[in-house]
Amino acid sequence: xxxxxxFLERREEARRPRTRASAIAALVTYVLLSLGGFTMLIPLAWxxxxxxxxxGAVFTIPPEWIPRRQVRQFVLGEERPxxxxxxxxxxxxxxxxxxxxxxxxxxxxxxxxxxxxxxxxGEGKLEINEFVVKRKELxxxxxxxxxxxxxxxxxxxxxxxxxxxxxxxxxxxIRWLHITHGFVMFYINSVLVAVVVTFGQVxxxxxxxxxxxxLNFPARDKIFLGYLATMMIPYTVIMIPNFILMRSLRLIDTxxxxxxxxxxxAYGTFMLRQFFxxxxxxxxxxxxxxxxxxxxxxxxVILPLSKPALATLATFTFIGSWNSFMWPLIVTxxxxxxxxxxxxxxxxxxxxxxxxLLMAASVIVIAPVILVFVFNQRFFQQxxxxxxxxxx
Amino acid sequence: xxLEAGGVERTAAADRPRGRRAQWADWLGxxxxxxxxxLGFLTFTLLPVLASLCLSFVKWDVVRPVNTAQFVGLxxxxxxLGFHLENGLxxxxxxxxxxxxxxxxxxxxxxxxxxxxxxxxxxVMNQRLRGIxxxxxxxxxxxxxxxxxxxxxxxxxxxxxxxxxxxxLAPVYNFVNSLFGTHWRPPQWLTNPQTAKPAFILLxxxxxxGGYNCILYLxxxxxxxQELYEAADLDGANWWHKLRHVTWPMLSPTTxxxxxxxxxxxxxxxxTTAYIMTQGGPAGATTTIVYYxxxxxxxxxxMGYAASIAWVLFVVVFVATLINWKYxxxxxxxx
Numbered sequence: 001x002x003x004x005x006x007f008l009e010r011r012e013e014a015r016r017p018r019t020r021a022s023a024i025a026a027l028v029t030y031v032l033l034s035l036g037g038f039t040m041l042i043p044l045a046w047x048x049x050x051x052x053x054x055x056g057a058v059f060t061i062p063p064e065w066i067p068r069r070q071v072r073q074f075v076l077g078e079e080r081p082x083x084x085x086x087x088x089x090x091x092x093x094x095x096x097x098x099x100x101x102x103x104x105x106x107x108x109x110x111x112x113x114x115x116x117x118x119x120x121x122g123e124g125k126l127e128i129n130e131f132v133v134k135r136k137e138l139x140x141x142x143x144x145x146x147x148x149x150x151x152x153x154x155x156x157x158x159x160x161x162x163x164x165x166x167x168x169x170x171x172x173x174i175r176w177l178h179i180t181h182g183f184v185m186f187y188i189n190s191v192l193v194a195v196v197v198t199f200g201q202v203x204x205x206x207x208x209x210x211x212x213x214x215l216n217f218p219a220r221d222k223i224f225l226g227y228l229a230t231m232m233i234p235y236t237v238i239m240i241p242n243f244i245l246m247r248s249l250r251l252i253d254t255x256x257x258x259x260x261x262x263x264x265x266a267y268g269t270f271m272l273r274q275f276f277x278x279x280x281x282x283x284x285x286x287x288x289x290x291x292x293x294x295x296x297x298x299x300x301v302i303l304p305l306s307k308p309a310l311a312t313l314a315t316f317t318f319i320g321s322w323n324s325f326m327w328p329l330i331v332t333x334x335x336x337x338x339x340x341x342x343x344x345x346x347x348x349x350x351x352x353x354x355x356x357l358l359m360a361a362s363v364i365v366i367a368p369v370i371l372v373f374v375f376n377q378r379f380f381q382q383x384x385x386x387x388x389x390x391x392x
Numbered sequence: 393x394x395l396e397a398g399g400v401e402r403t404a405a406a407d408r409p410r411g412r413r414a415q416w417a418d419w420l421g422x423x424x425x426x427x428x429x430x431l432g433f434l435t436f437t438l439l440p441v442l443a444s445l446c447l448s449f450v451k452w453d454v455v456r457p458v459n460t461a462q463f464v465g466l467x468x469x470x471x472x473l474g475f476h477l478e479n480g481l482x483x484x485x486x487x488x489x490x491x492x493x494x495x496x497x498x499x500x501x502x503x504x505x506x507x508x509x510x511x512x513x514x515x516v517m518n519q520r521l522r523g524i525x526x527x528x529x530x531x532x533x534x535x536x537x538x539x540x541x542x543x544x545x546x547x548x549x550x551x552x553x554x555x556x557x558x559x560x561l562a563p564v565y566n567f568v569n570s571l572f573g574t575h576w577r578p579p580q581w582l583t584n585p586q587t588a589k590p591a592f593i594l595l596x597x598x599x600x601x602g603g604y605n606c607i608l609y610l611x612x613x614x615x616x617x618q619e620l621y622e623a624a625d626l627d628g629a630n631w632w633h634k635l636r637h638v639t640w641p642m643l644s645p646t647t648x649x650x651x652x653x654x655x656x657x658x659x660x661x662x663x664t665t666a667y668i669m670t671q672g673g674p675a676g677a678t679t680t681i682v683y684y685x686x687x688x689x690x691x692x693x694x695m696g697y698a699a700s701i702a703w704v705l706f707v708v709v710f711v712a713t714l715i716n717w718k719y720x721x722x723x724x725x726x727x
Contacts, residue, residue, distance in 0.1 A: 025519075033517055039528040040602065044533070046556050047545045208429035215422040223430070230437050234660045234709060236685045237702040240695060241440035242445065244454065264432025294421050323538040325664045330690050341540040345668055348544065355548050362541035373536045377529055382537050 014183040047366075051359035052146045058355050075112050076128070082109065083138040087131055093141060097130065104135045147356065157347055182291040182334045183364070193258045193328075193339060194321040201317045203308055209272030210298050214284065224273070227266040236328070243330055257331040258339065262321060268313050275309035276302060299350045312379040318380035319369055340365050363376040448700035454693045461696070468700035488676065490682065495589065498679040500658035502593035504712070506652055509601050511643070514609035515635075528610075531602020543668035546595045550669075552580035582670050583675035592665055592678060605650050612646035613639070652716045659709050681705050 046066070050058055053067040071082040075095035083094050085106065094106035107130050211217070212224050242261050249259045279302060287301050303310070328339045338346065344361045351357050448468055452461035474485045484490050513531060517524055534542060549556045559577040565576055581591040620638050629637070662680030666672050672679035672687070679687070681701065689698030 026521055026589050029516055029519055029521060033524075033527045036516075037527055040530055040533065040598070043545055043549055043556075043598065044537075046413070046549065047541075050548065061554075061559065061562075063554075063556060089435050178451050180442075203435065204429040204432065207425045211425035215418075215425060217422040219427070226438070227433065230433075230441065231435075232656070232713065233441055234682075234705050235446050236660070236682055237699075237706050238437055238440045240685075240689055240699050240702060241443035242436055243690070244443075244447075244695065245435075245440070247454070260432075264429055264436055266433065268435065269429060295424070297423070302606040319536055323536075323540075325539055325667075326686070329667075329685075339635060341538055344544070348668065357553075357556075357652065358544050359548065362544050365538050366541045369536050369538060370533070371497050373529075377525075 031246055047362055050355055051150055051363050052148070053356050054145070054147050055148075055354065055356050066144055067146055070140045071143050073109065075107065075109060082141045085133050085138050087133065090253070092137075094133075096138070097276060099135055102135045103132050104138060106131050106133055107140070113166060117134040138373070149180050150356045150360040151364065154347075154357045154364060157182060157351070157357065157361075183340075183343060183347075183361075184341045185336050186338050187364075189255075190340040192255070192381050194318050196255075196259050197262045197321045198318045200259070201265050201268050203313050204264055205268030205272050205313065206303065206306075207298070208269045209276055209290065210302055212269065212273045213276035214302075217292070222246070231266050231270070239327065239330070242327075246331055252331055253334045253337045255337075258328055258337070261327065262324070268317065269348065272309060275306050279305050291343070293301055308379070311376065315372060315376045315379045318372060322369055413477075415421050444699040444702060447696050449693075449705050451698075452696045454689075454695045454703065458562035464696070467575070469704070471696070472700055472704060487721065489681075491676060492679050492681055492684045493674075495660060495678065496662065497590050497591055497637050499596070499662055500595050500655070501649070503654045503658055505593075506597055507605060507647065507654065509604040510603075510650075511596065511609050511647070513601055514613060517606075517640070518610055518613045531606065533602075534599040537599075539664040540668060542599060543594075543665055546591075546598075547582065547669045550581035551592055552578075552583065555581070557581070583674050585674045587671060588674060588677045592662070592669075595665065605654070608646055608650055612643045613627040616642045642665050648716070652713055655712050655716065656709050659712065660703060 022189075048061075049065055049067060053064075054069055057064065057067060057069065071081055072079050073095060074080075076097075080095040080097070083096060083106065085094055085271055086092075087094075087108070095107045095112070096108055097105040098109060099105075107128055111129055212220060246252055247256045251260075283301055283305070284297050287297050292300065323341065325340075325341050328342050329345070332338045332342060335343070337344070344358075345364060347361060348358060404454060444532060449463060450461050451464045451467065471485045472496055474506070475482050476485060477483070490626075517528060517531075538573075552558060558581075561578040563615045565578055568574065569576055579587040581587050616639065620642070621634060624634050624638055660682055662678070664683045665688060666678045666680060666683050667686075672683050682705070685698045685701045688694045
């Protein structure tokens, strides 16, 4: 009875039109969130904006959000910068001829064009009205200009001097250097490592997760506790011997070093085990009775049922691999083996103050992650619940 | 969560009486599943942990052959943690290390701020409103961005002359200067030892506010039974009472978990940011423990010493976790 009353009350509540108070609350929420979201996005917008500017345009006060550059026009046989200035009380567009100390010789653009069209009046004469104005009165005329070539420059950036000196390469080789030793290679490395690590980790973790969830073997739970315990150990503890191992196997600067250690994850095993435990045992038993082998059950029952969990782990692993910094940093020295983050860190040392190029490089490295994030957004929130980290 | 692993779930197959041979086949069959992962786990996690423990008792320059390694007993730890008398004053053997510990702890001051702002954000976002998913994505965005890009971006924002932050601060400074006739200028964030660490904390706040912590809080909020709020309403509670006496206690397990994880990560943090933005400078002001391990191991090649620092870090993290469990756990309300 009480349940029924509560149910009716709830329904009543749902039917009631929105009160004024709740509308105000919603408005306040939106305002707060929009302000907060705006602050979150400003730095990213600044990054994109800087990446599309001309090198000199980043040094402006106050900062410009939409990249612009000064208009230049072909006037009197030369491309000249265009300014606006008051001449005899009238605002006119002028082309700059030359500066002389704090004065400037300018010629109004409209007059030049009128003469060019040759509309009769001044034909035959080469008399153009020049003006001399104060230099500081000139105001540059600007137009929106997106410098896409920054991306090309960042993409093809390569430490050419280093190769010329160290490997005595000729000009012939330089043409391909940015592909074999520059960003293209970093990108290929990053994608390759991320894809292999993602597939490998999902594969090994799902196998082991299934074993820990459903199979019986000696010391199963002790081994699993061991897995869990190692999740607390700082990465630096493990990293040093791993580096020595890779070094003694002469695997530094190889894909093996980049891919092997991250391929096995205690976290992934733990997460998938938790998920597999939730799959009803009856489904599995039915398949076993139908003559399915253990591997068959894993392949045909467990895996199809845990697509969301697998996708979540894959998303996490891909992004983790794409963003990973410390391990690739210590196991790569040669540029052709570097992953994108390490390549960019290296690039940063070379182009220390060229912010337009550095921001373009940042956009290049962020773009795939944002794509993965936008398409797999729901998996992120799921993943945090799945890992049993729901705060209990 | 940890204890759950102990609960053995019996499979139907195991309950059937079977012969020895079948059991063997069973065992072999499970090895196929477990081995690929376990071998990797053994090679790249378990054995390295033991190896680094052994390494921490050794003095070894990694660029030299292995046979030059010298067993020094507790020598590494003595140098790292020990003190000696110098002109009647107690001086640490490795003064740098203690400065870096201080740096790491300083950077962890951001943790409470970060937790409370995540909680606030989660409270605001925990409403059934149209378009809330979009906001969640926006706030989560920095979490997925590669550290290299985020750090480069903030290095540019913190740029003393042309950075966005100082350009935004300039009018404020101008106003104050014109008011008091002073000549203050916005700080050179990353090149000044005093402001470098606060700058890192601010960056961490931006990157972490809508991240995992916030999602954990959202999940926690959704698990609070609505009846509690209805009961509070009957008692005439206002929003503050509800927050203080219903939401906060009900969220305490989440807060507790987040606090532990933040402390664990805090001790291990700061490498990528410092490596990219300041190279540990200015004057070591942003070098954290992990950065010191990297420097010792991979710049000066003192592998044994680096391993011993790593183990000290491990112990510190472990103890911090234990303390959290023991004393933090008392205040946690479970339903």
